Amino acid sequence: MDYKSLITELYAGIKKRPEVKAVIPMGYVPGYPVLTIRNEQLIVAVPFLRYKQTGEIDRTIVFPIRYVMEFVVPELTLVCFRDLSVEEAFADTDFDKGTGFFRHDAVKDLDRNGYAALRARVLAGFDIIVKSLVEDTVCDASKENAFKNDLQRAVEPSLLGYYKALDGDFYSKYLKK
Amino acid sequence: MVKIKNTGFFKKTVEHADNAPQETASVQEQQATDAKEQSEQTEEPPIQRVVRLPHELMQNVKATAEALNKTGFPGLARDVASLYRKVLDEHFTVAVVGEFNRGKSTLINRVLGREILPVSDLPTTALFTRITFGKPGKIKVYDKEGKEIKELPLAGKSWEGLKAANFGEKEPEGHVVVETGDPWLGKYGIDILDTPGAGDLEERRAQVIERCLVGADAAFVAISATTMLSLTEQSFIRHKIMSRGIPFMAIALTKLDEVPVKDREDVITFLYKKLESLKLKIPVVIADDSIEIPGGKYDSIVGIDKLKSMVLSWMCHNERQELMRKWLVTNVRVILNSAAAMIARQKEIIDAGDAEREKLIAKRNAELSKVHEQWETLREGLRKRCQMCIDEFKAKAAEYGNMITETLQHEVARVPVPKDWLENEYSYRVKRELSAMSLSLDNFVAKQVTADLRWLNGEMSRQFKEMVGMEVENLMAKEDFRPDVNDKAIRLASLKDQSVKATVVSSALTLGAALMLGASGAAPLILATMGVGTGANIISRKLLEKKGEQQRETLKKLIAGQLPQIIEEASADSSVKIKIIYNDIINEAFATESRWMQTQRTLIRQSVASSGGDAAAKVSQQAEMVESLKKLFI
Incomplete structure (x- = not known):
């Protein structure tokens, strides 16, 4: 089986997936995924959050990550659905209150196409990691470094705390600056 | 199902491409790395002194303490050591003042990058709040005698009961110290004071503000872009800040996001013109990273980093x-x-x-x-x-x-x-x-x-x-870095760009305050008039x-x-x-x-x-x- 672009493909069709249609409210979009290994299985956790356009440039409000769907790799079967608003760790989070703005500083120099290219690169980076883990091969350090840089640039700083809460190891390895 | 063999993959750091290891790190190496990371996380950062006294002077002080100790003066050695520590621990206190609903708490939250203080459209801060570096984050409440009465976790709910009584209940008294792990505060030894709204027609609040200003090294006056420089704000700047010789001050323009984008540049220009007409040479800063101001004319004053660098430049001022x-x-x-x-x-x-x-x-x-x-x-x-x-x-x-x-x-x-x-x-x-x-009576006293x-x-x-x-050189030596009361020559704030003067008058008050602060954690006030009501509204219409x-x-x-x-x-x-x-x-x-x-x-x-x-x-x-x-x- 070819695991070359598993995450990219997952994201390309995620909104059409019946599980997503069934439980994720309208207006929520997938953020960058988080990878985690549990019981020797690779899990990709897809966070969902919403944005609110204000009509002003770079003032689109970013809301906290509200839902998380976890798929097991490589089958991409849904294994867990989380609504963070009912979890104790997020008891103090006001999910109706913006947490930051898009575009953040690191991507302010990118236009729509530039940002799309960055997002594509990040997802391709996930593909590389997934492939190396599933096939148990050594991940190319230069590619992994490039992925780390792209991911750090792409993720909204205001969401970093949520990513840390989703998986501390993944956060420490790729998102912590 | 595919079983992942490299289950520790995400626990390892990403290696640089040029020195990528051929095999995974040993357990010992991993433990060493973990321990280092842990120590880096838990160790409090030492305060980075922006104001650096000559190395030789500090060495001499240290040597003096050691020498006195060796030669049978342990008490005096302790006194010298205490002076040395005071210099190392010196904090720079920045007060944020202004009328109520001018976005003071929002401004502070923005500078600290998180919602430390509660924000609301109603006047909320009834007590003065000192925000200082400390881990773990907590809120300490002190009564009006300066005695700690409770400790609360640093969370939104803790502020209930500390907020202003907007509905007629008795207001809490005393002050609050918030300890937070903010690296900027820790790194440079900066304390921020949040004050109640100065426009409140309530005398006790005006007193709280004065108390804050007495001990402050610098002040930001929060001015809302929607209600620009009211008469009371002008009076406040002149009589409560400039006359008291606060060494450094700036206007923090807030709520600019409530002004339509196209009008923002004009609003700032208006502020500058107004300040010029009032002969107030005060720098302006807009501490908001997300604000859009077309034209780019005011880029140099926009951003939280601008406010922070302003504070650092004050800290390393030669006179200080x-x-x-x-x-x-x-x-x-x-x-x-x-x-x-x-x-x-x-x-x-x-x-x-x-x-x-x-x-x-x-x-x-x-x-x-x-x-x-x-x-x-x-x-x-x-x-x-x-x-x-x-x-x-x-x-x-x-x-x-x-x-x-x-x-x-x-x-x-x-x-x-x-x-x-x-x-x-x-x-x-x-x-x-x-x-x-x-002001005159204050000066007289x-x-x-x-x-x-x-x-x-x-x-x-x-x-x-x-x-x-x-x-005896000065037995009444103050507990603070303020001009010596006997030294008329020192004009701490007679800076070129600010028509602010710290005379011997304000020094004396500062001295009193410093002594008081040392004794009870509270500073004296002579006369507060900000909140004096005139009773005009109770005059019977019949009279007129x-x-x-x-x-x-x-x-x-x-x-x-x-x-x-x-x-x-x-x-x-x-x-x-x-x-x-x-x-x-x-x-x-x-x-x-x-x-x-x-x-x-x-x-x-x-x-x-x-x-x-x-x-x-x-x-x-x-x-x-x-x-x-x-x-x-x-």
């Missing part, structure tokens, strides 16, 4: 550095002089013959008793001066009251429509006049306190020199149903009847506050005396025990050592 150096040198010299005097007395006793020694010791003890009596006389003198200050204060307040009454009556006689004047102007005019009166302190210092210096041969001239006469009577009462209310507890300042000075003097007397008596006892060649040689060595140390602090 010079003040710190002077403070340190003066205080070390006081300690060394004290040591020199002690040694000289000891040497005299040791050198004397056995028969003579007894006489000398008796003489010294008698001298000490005399010194003690003289201290007591000085304290009594200071108490009398305190009473004189209070009497004069009362007389001056009454005099000012008459002047204000006459001024306002004169004004009433000339206004075209007295009713309009009463409704629109009266309240504002009274506040303005009272504000000016407050400050001058009196300064003069009396100088007298006390002079007397103590003279008597010490006469009685025990010791030079009369015609022109009758209205004027009615108003004149009203002014004559009301103003004395208003002034009395405004200055009601001033006598108590003046007494507090003086008492604190007296207490400080008493503590200094007790310390000194105790040391002297100990030395006399030691001298009795030690005699002969060895003791004499030792004392000579000590004297030489102290003299050589004194040369380091000229």
